[in-house]
Amino acid sequence: MYISDKIKQLDTYDAIVIGSGISGGWAAMELCRKGLKTLLLERGRDVKHIVDYPTANLNPWDFKLGFNNTLKDQVENPVQSNAYTPDDKHFYVSDAEHPYIQEKPFNWFRGYQVGGRSLTWGRQCYRLSDLDFEANAKEGIAVDWPIRYKDIAPWYSYAESHIGVSGQKENLSQLPDGEFLTAMELNCIEKHLGDSIKKNDHHRLLTIARVANLSRGWDSRGPCQNRNLCNRGCPFGGYFSSNSSTIPAAMATGNLTLRPYSIVTEILYDEHQQKAKGVRIIDTLSNEVHEFYSKIVFVNASTIATTGILLNSTSSRFPNGFGNDSNQIGHNLMDHHSSAGAYGVHDQFTDQYYKGRRPCGFLIPRFRNLNGQEQLDFKRGYNIQGHGERQEWIDKSQSITGFGTDFKAQLTTPGPWTVWMAGWGECLPYDHNRVTLDSLQKDKWGQPLLKIDFSFEDNEKKMMKDISNTSAEMLERAGFKNLDVFNYNKPGGSTVHEMGTARMGNDPKTSVLNGNNQMHAVKNVFITDGSCMTSSASQNPSLTYMALTARASQFAFEQLKKGNL
Amino acid sequence: MNRRSYLKSVLILGITGIASFSVFEWFELKRPIQLSEIMDKRNVLAELVEVIIPATDTPGAKAAMVHDYIINLMISCNTPRMQKTFISGIQDMEDYAVQNYHKDFVKCSPQEKHAIMDHFSKNTGYSSRFLNKVSDKLFGAPFYLRLRSVTVEGYCMSRLGATQGLAYDYIPGTYQACIPLQPHQKSWATK
Numbered sequence: 001m002y003i004s005d006k007i008k009q010l011d012t013y014d015a016i017v018i019g020s021g022i023s024g025g026w027a028a029m030e031l032c033r034k035g036l037k038t039l040l041l042e043r044g045r046d047v048k049h050i051v052d053y054p055t056a057n058l059n060p061w062d063f064k065l066g067f068n069n070t071l072k073d074q075v076e077n078p079v080q081s082n083a084y085t086p087d088d089k090h091f092y093v094s095d096a097e098h099p100y101i102q103e104k105p106f107n108w109f110r111g112y113q114v115g116g117r118s119l120t121w122g123r124q125c126y127r128l129s130d131l132d133f134e135a136n137a138k139e140g141i142a143v144d145w146p147i148r149y150k151d152i153a154p155w156y157s158y159a160e161s162h163i164g165v166s167g168q169k170e171n172l173s174q175l176p177d178g179e180f181l182t183a184m185e186l187n188c189i190e191k192h193l194g195d196s197i198k199k200n201d202h203h204r205l206l207t208i209a210r211v212a213n214l215s216r217g218w219d220s221r222g223p224c225q226n227r228n229l230c231n232r233g234c235p236f237g238g239y240f241s242s243n244s245s246t247i248p249a250a251m252a253t254g255n256l257t258l259r260p261y262s263i264v265t266e267i268l269y270d271e272h273q274q275k276a277k278g279v280r281i282i283d284t285l286s287n288e289v290h291e292f293y294s295k296i297v298f299v300n301a302s303t304i305a306t307t308g309i310l311l312n313s314t315s316s317r318f319p320n321g322f323g324n325d326s327n328q329i330g331h332n333l334m335d336h337h338s339s340a341g342a343y344g345v346h347d348q349f350t351d352q353y354y355k356g357r358r359p360c361g362f363l364i365p366r367f368r369n370l371n372g373q374e375q376l377d378f379k380r381g382y383n384i385q386g387h388g389e390r391q392e393w394i395d396k397s398q399s400i401t402g403f404g405t406d407f408k409a410q411l412t413t414p415g416p417w418t419v420w421m422a423g424w425g426e427c428l429p430y431d432h433n434r435v436t437l438d439s440l441q442k443d444k445w446g447q448p449l450l451k452i453d454f455s456f457e458d459n460e461k462k463m464m465k466d467i468s469n470t471s472a473e474m475l476e477r478a479g480f481k482n483l484d485v486f487n488y489n490k491p492g493g494s495t496v497h498e499m500g501t502a503r504m505g506n507d508p509k510t511s512v513l514n515g516n517n518q519m520h521a522v523k524n525v526f527i528t529d530g531s532c533m534t535s536s537a538s539q540n541p542s543l544t545y546m547a548l549t550a551r552a553s554q555f556a557f558e559q560l561k562k563g564n565l
Numbered sequence: 566m567n568r569r570s571y572l573k574s575v576l577i578l579g580i581t582g583i584a585s586f587s588v589f590e591w592f593e594l595k596r597p598i599q600l601s602e603i604m605d606k607r608n609v610l611a612e613l614v615e616v617i618i619p620a621t622d623t624p625g626a627k628a629a630m631v632h633d634y635i636i637n638l639m640i641s642c643n644t645p646r647m648q649k650t651f652i653s654g655i656q657d658m659e660d661y662a663v664q665n666y667h668k669d670f671v672k673c674s675p676q677e678k679h680a681i682m683d684h685f686s687k688n689t690g691y692s693s694r695f696l697n698k699v700s701d702k703l704f705g706a707p708f709y710l711r712l713r714s715v716t717v718e719g720y721c722m723s724r725l726g727a728t729q730g731l732a733y734d735y736i737p738g739t740y741q742a743c744i745p746l747q748p749h750q751k752s753w754a755t756k
Contacts, residue, residue: 059724059727059733059735060721060722060723060727060754060755061722061723061724061727063722064634064637065637065638065641065642066634066638066718066719066722067722068638068642069642070641070642071641071642071643071644072641184740185740185742186742187742187743188742188743191743225736225737225738226737226738226739226740227735227736227737228755228756350746351745351746352743352744352745352746353744353745353746353747353750354740354741354742354743354744355734355737355739355740355741355744356734356737356738356739356740356741357734357737357740357753357755357756358740358742389756390752392752392753392756393717393721393731393752393754394721394756397713397714397717397718398714402686403616403617403618403682403686403713404616404617404619404679404682405619405621407617407618408618408619408621408625408730409621411618411717411721412623412730412731412751412752413750413751413752414746414750414752415752
């Protein structure tokens with residue numbers, strides 16, 4: 001195809017960022033602030049902060065069907081309808097329109113829009129520590145992380161200072177403290193459980209969740225109004241999202257071009273210069289194909305979609321996928337498990353209540369396998385997340401009997417205190433848990449369907465057993481009764497923490513990215529979404545993506561200045 | 566006709582017999598219910614939900630239009646099979662009213678309505694959890710429990726139910742983690 005120089009110039013940027021979710025938004029902001037003309041590509045529609053949150057201010061009775069999905073939803077969107085309800089359905093894709101192949105059951109929850117899943121994320125912000133960064137090397141599992149905590153620590157601070165994280169310092173080596181705004185408060189049952197846990201085992205503690213919800217005004221956003229309706233988008237900007245923060249910040253520099261409705265199908269490789277020259281997209285409004293060019297490319301499409309783009313970008317130099325000399329792209333898919341835990345009811349504190357809807361729960365930081373002395377039948381560990389509350393109508397409608405006046409009186413008054421808690425557990429990187437392209441089936445844009453083959457293995461299953469037992473034990477010791485010890489056995493993907501399919505590592509033969517999230521084989525391409533993760537740790541990973549993105553942006557900018565890219 | 570083809574035809578007849586029966590059943594269960602069949606039950610449904618959550622010092626389920634909420638759910642969220650068992654559940658209550666009180670359910674006194682609901686609330690399943698599970702799997706949850714569950718949901722999410730039956734805090738602003746329970750404190754409408 002012949003492209004005139006002038007058009008080519010118009011379609012040329014300093015940087016291209018693929019994907020506008022939590023890491024793509026960060027890449028765009030950082031690169032724009034450094035003065036790079038940046039094109040931010042998003043496959044879905046635009047979502048503008050506040051104005052495109054249509055349900056944000058609605059009352060429960062404004063939803064004709066309550067929070068029930070229609071039969072049509074359940075049939076057409078069998079995966080996404082497990083995650084959405086009528087109040088946030090518009091932030092999820094249609095499964096019918098965006099199919100994928102499940103070799104084994106795998107929930108791939110997606111939000112194709114500007115802001116991606118940063119609109120609906122859980123907002124938990126936890127740092128990884130050297131316990132996590134050193135684990136693979138110590139145990140001889142997969143490959144070693146090419147970085148250690150000291151490499152990322154300042155960037156954690158940098159990210160936290162920008163997004164605003166409320167939390168409590170606890171001085172734990174396995175869960176380093178960060179730059180925190182005033183912590184949200186534990187309620188009386190949570191404090192009681194925390195006291196009991198500490199009393200029974202001084203190695204354990206219960207702390208308030210560390211969340212990107214603002215306990216005070218920050219960066220002209222917030223504060224959080226304690227409505228607990230974050231999943232609808234926050235009209236107060238009470239929590240961090242690309243839409244409320246990084247994209248407006250990037251836009252304010254004058255250096256950002258945001259292009260929604262743009263599916264990146266390929267990263268283009270320049271055989272002569274041995275680097276990426278840009279990307280090819282399909283404009284989903286016009287169905288036209290365009291190419292855009294840049295000096296550097298940041299891939300932030302989210303783990304599985306990034307894998308798809310890389311595998312689909314073949315050339316004579318890279319017949320098995322872009323930068324795939326190691327043949328690792330698509331392998332080592334991980335997701336935290338969060339199926340196992342316990343629930344209990346407490347009969348004290350009946351004269352206490354709360355007001356407001358705190359948008360987070362509590363955290364029991366990892367306490368397993370901290371020093372290698374324990375005799376456990378599994379490796380690594382988990383943190384426990386949960387919340388305490390009094391039973392209200394939703395819970396009571398199941399537990400109380402009868403009907404009529406007495407039933408109504410019981411239904412409408414606070415019931416006993418309860419705690420629900422479950423373990424967010426580390427998932428080891430397994431070579432056979434992988435994403436591939438199907439050789440035959442294509443989507444409506446002619447792109448090969450992604451095939452996901454994932455299962456939790458023995459280590460995860462043994463860990464789940466320990467989580468259930470330990471959770472039940474902690475509740476029992478704190479005086480909880482009627483324990484429900486559960487394992488929901490949710491399929492992979494359910495925690496929405498997909499990671500690992502383009503891992504970082506020191507050796508180009510066994511990893512895709514180096515310690516700066518730079519592709520070993522193609523120096524001007526950087527990948528800073530979940531696919532870069534060498535191991536999963538047990539912490540909710542978004543904060544790590546943000547820190548790595550800011551760090552890689554700085555590195556890329558310096559390399560560009562030096563003329564190395 | 567020789568013996569061989571006779572046996573064959575008997576076999577085929579048998580198979581088509583079984584097949585046609587189940588195809589009929591399948592169509593019957595897959596066929597969505599007519600809107601009019603649901604709307605015919607609107608008045609009696611309004612009385613039923615009021616028996617479950619009656620007006621007291623706060624509005625009841627009928628004033629909160631919970632019957633319309635349930636009808637919306639039935640139309641949009643329920644399988645034809647669930648629709649049918651729900652309608653026939655209502656019909657059973659109506660039949661019981663006629664048999665025992667010789668009048669339509671809607672014309673029964675509050676005490677009579679209560680007694681009818683009470684009768685059905687006591688026949689909600691087996692004493693064995695396993696049998697209940699099997700039964701729920703095969704026939705769906707007992708009508709009474711389904712009715713009560715959607716009534717609760719519809720009431721607690723309605724404007725009247727949430728703001729008067731319960732305590733609704735539209736924009737709390739702050740989170741007060743531990744406060745003394747107030748006299749006559751209603752529980753929060755939303756989490």
